Amino acid sequence: MVFLNSKLAVGIMATYMLAAAATKEGQENGTDAEGCIGKGQNALASAYYPPNGVCSDFYVPLSLDYEGPEWNASRWNNAFELQDFLSTATASARAGYPLPLGPMKRFQGNYEIAATFCTPRTPKDGKEKTVIVATHGIGPGREHWNSPYRPDEFNFVKHSLSKGYSVFFYDRLGCGASSRLDGFEASVFTAKTVLQQLASLVRKGKYTGKIKAEKVAVIGFSFGSYATHAAVAEKPEIADAVIMTGIGFNTTGINGNGLLRSFVPRIAALENPSLFGDRNPGYLTWPSVYDLVMNYFKAPNFDQDVALYTESAKQPFSIVEFLTFAGPAEVSADKWDKPALHITGELDYIVADGTTKGVIDHPAREIYKNAKPLQISVHPGASHHLNFARNATGAFEVITSFLSQNGV
Numbered sequence: 001m002v003f004l005n006s007k008l009a010v011g012i013m014a015t016y017m018l019a020a021a022a023t024k025e026g027q028e029n030g031t032d033a034e035g036c037i038g039k040g041q042n043a044l045a046s047a048y049y050p051p052n053g054v055c056s057d058f059y060v061p062l063s064l065d066y067e068g069p070e071w072n073a074s075r076w077n078n079a080f081e082l083q084d085f086l087s088t089a090t091a092s093a094r095a096g097y098p099l100p101l102g103p104m105k106r107f108q109g110n111y112e113i114a115a116t117f118c119t120p121r122t123p124k125d126g127k128e129k130t131v132i133v134a135t136h137g138i139g140p141g142r143e144h145w146n147s148p149y150r151p152d153e154f155n156f157v158k159h160s161l162s163k164g165y166s167v168f169f170y171d172r173l174g175c176g177a178s179s180r181l182d183g184f185e186a187s188v189f190t191a192k193t194v195l196q197q198l199a200s201l202v203r204k205g206k207y208t209g210k211i212k213a214e215k216v217a218v219i220g221f222s223f224g225s226y227a228t229h230a231a232v233a234e235k236p237e238i239a240d241a242v243i244m245t246g247i248g249f250n251t252t253g254i255n256g257n258g259l260l261r262s263f264v265p266r267i268a269a270l271e272n273p274s275l276f277g278d279r280n281p282g283y284l285t286w287p288s289v290y291d292l293v294m295n296y297f298k299a300p301n302f303d304q305d306v307a308l309y310t311e312s313a314k315q316p317f318s319i320v321e322f323l324t325f326a327g328p329a330e331v332s333a334d335k336w337d338k339p340a341l342h343i344t345g346e347l348d349y350i351v352a353d354g355t356t357k358g359v360i361d362h363p364a365r366e367i368y369k370n371a372k373p374l375q376i377s378v379h380p381g382a383s384h385h386l387n388f389a390r391n392a393t394g395a396f397e398v399i400t401s402f403l404s405q406n407g408v
Ligand SMILES: *[C@@H]1O[C@H](CO)[C@@H](O)[C@H](O)[C@H]1NC(C)=O
Pocket: 027, 028, 029, 030, 035
């Protein structure tokens, strides 16, 4: 099938919003699902700011010049044409269809990235000078890290602030309040390039208020983890530590064909014109919360109201993001000699085909053979959505302990 044959496997994740840079006081609310739904999506201002932080929102202008795969199939314009593409893409190699992704080509453009920076209201031991730069995956947006819903249980930013860290989190290109992009262009290579630029800006003290970063830790989720891996493998100097959540490097664990089916992709602009009407037909979304649950959650390890909240905050993903997401799994991180943490749900359906058993250590240990140290953690009971499964704070604790134990 498409991704693995093409060595450009696929991607998964996404969120947000509109306003000018402003300092926000933390608000302790957003604890009921209805209060959160729809707020914040496609706007720069967040639906929630952790009360233990001082947060600012920014539009970051970026100029991109990078290589990504050329789209080598017909572009669909309606739902019937998309279905025909999907049945072609998931057909057996015996059917002899050409690959939808062609050779790499140059893409250029000027865009804006919507981002939020939060630093602890009460700094601790200078730790606030470590800035965690967070890249979301396919499905959520920036809010993946900053849940307005039951924030004491599911908000990574709030947790990190409580441990003294600052956090910079942003909407990937095409998501939330960031610029729109052609869905037949946006790929994991786009995301890698954006992260490399943002992490460098953060290190230079840009978009971090009064904080001048002494250390930068990059963290990703799913598609965002593969983009983060690709970014540090190529330019290790952008960060002092790397954390990948919902990551798998063993392609035995990535059932590309199965995922293209279980995601039930539909044209996002047709599914939800008011939220996604400004995306071209290359942007897709799944039709219901049940499709989200299939891929991201495993009973009994999640609450249905949390799945409903997560569905309400979803962002569309591009076909090329999906088809390229796991491509970076084949890239070696030989040049990375700093701390690296991989943390994945025990029952991850997307990167481990429903169980991490036998697929999580290798080739991850070979790919990160020079990391000092490499920690591979399996988070019990969870599927893909580590941040929204029960005991998410257990995973958050693993992450911030790893950083502090390694002097970051
Ligand atoms: C949310 O916070 C604002 C400002 O602190 C407050 O006015 C409002 O009543 C709160 N809403 C809920 C549902 O708690």
